[in-house]
Amino acid sequence: MHALLITIGDEILLGNIVNSNAAFIGRELARHGIFIAENLTVGDKADAISHAIEQGMGRYEVVISTGGLGPTEDDITKNEIARYFGKSLTVHEPWLNRLRKRYEKANRTLGRRNRDQALIPEGAEVLENPNGTAPGLILEKGRRIFFALPGVPCEMKWLILNRVIPRLQDRASGSVIRHRMLLTTGIPESTVAKMLEPITRRNQEFSLAFLPSSIGVRLRLTVYHRPESEAVSILSDGEKCIRELVGHAMYGVDDETLSGIVGSALITQQKRIAVAESCTGGLIGHWLTETPGSSVYFDRAATTYSNQSKIDLLDVAPGTIEKYGAVSKETAQEMAAGIRKRSMADIGLSVTGIAGPTGGTPEKPIGLVYIGLSAADRETVDRFLFRGGRSEIKIRSAQAALDMVRKYLLLTSYDPNLP
Structure with missing residues (x-):
């Protein structure tokens, strides 16, 4: 079964918000054998909405629209739906009563604009929306079916999972x-x-x-x-x-993360990790603590950005920094060893580098990063040269550091050059 998705809203075309609705709908429908063959994004203009509806109903068995069902002047989707199906907008008394009760409970006055949310194309099936004031709608024309859903993500998701998919499953072929x-x-x-x-x-x-x-x-x-x-x-x-x-x-x-996999391996092997970060600015520690229960294996993270902080907090020898520089194999190794000794963790991990956009030299260019790992049976440093802007270099560095830990924990014979 093939479908057209119409996403309505000037805010999407202008880039003010990301169209996360389309990704969610495409993923969930695909689980049930319904393929979004085309995805149209149109603004809050009557002719654009009307053309999209006409195009979809002429080509696809299923058409789904999101957005434009709210109470403001630019919410005109219902008008164009009614025009296409040749219906007038009429008050849906059950929905109007629902709105009245909702506003009374909140000690608020139900204004004209909100009352208009009870206007629906004549003959349309109303879909309950427990998370908002705009109902979803279903209209059919021959073998084709049209769904109009609110654009608010939490409202749209509930309707997709609890109303749209169950209805379409009756039509699906089983594939x-x-x-x-x-x-x-x-x-x-x-x-x-x-x-x-x-x-x-x-x-x-x-x-x-x-x-x-x-x-x-x-x-x-x-x-x-x-x-x-x-x-x-x-x-x-x-x-x-x-x-x-x-x-x-x-x-x-699928949804697994490298930090989660590293955390699981640390738990399995009953080991703890401590991190010393410079150019990544705490990103590795942030990723490791994104997993609930990470206190079982995560001891601490030290963001040692200055040379003095590396000396004070990690016991990096001043002579090492003077001779080799803060961004060097030698400093990275002492950082990893220092955080491990200070914390008594099983693994010390360090990162030091030049994230840019300034600070690079011909000998040490922007993107040069050293990652160190210290353990009872291993002392190693890997050199990397990453491309990209400052944020990208930080992300690549943090990912490479966690991957070093993954390989150390999960591979019996660790080779940093392994793909």
Whole structure:
């Protein structure tokens, strides 16, 4: 089953808000075999909304709109829906009574604009919206069905999950669309693509998309229009093949995070970690503590930005900084060892580098980062040269640091050059 999604609002076209509704709707519908074939974003203009509705109802079995159902002058979606279906707007008394009770309970006066939210196209089915004052609507024309939903995310999500999907499941063929996201880090997109050539050349079972970002390359596997059990089997086989090809560069699946995986490994091995950060400014500590219960394995983080703080808090020798500089293999190693000794943690992790946009030299350019790890059985420092702006270099550095810990904890033979 194919659908058109119409997202309505000048604020989206102007970039004032991100269209997160489209991502949520596409993902949830796909779970039930409904594919968003086209996504239109239009402003709060009558002709644009009318044209989008006409286009969708002429081409797709399902059309879903979000936005434009509120009480303000620019909320004109209902008018254009009524015009397309040849209906007049009439008061829906049950919804009007609901609005009255809601406002009375809040000791507020129900004004004209809010009363107008009880106006619906004649004959439309009203969908309960427990989170707001604008109802969802359903109208049908032949074999085609139109859903109008509020644009407020919490209202839209409830209606999609509790009203739209159950209604569409009655029409679905039993086939599904299933995704699986495989997460890699430490290798560029071109390298991943080269590794996966054996799959991309012969695979006919699933589609494979490469989604690069500052923390790595996500690989999205998609199976279209198969029975549930068959789709899951194809994705599992595809994941197995990809794991074999990309090796240790793959660290997780779907919503997993590198910090969460590191945390789980620390818990399993009953180890604690402490972090000394310079150029990342506390980002690693932030990521590690995003996981509930991280106090079990996370001891402390010291953001030692100045040279003196490295000396005072981490026992870095002044002579080391004078001779090699704050951004050096030697300083990174002493930072990692220092935080481990000061905290009595099992693992000390350090990061020092030049995030830019100033401070670089020909010998030590912007993006140069040293990451150190100190443990009872390991003292190591890796050198990196990251590209990008200041924020991107910080993110890449934090990701590389956590990946160093992951490999140390999970690989029996740790080689920093492993993909």
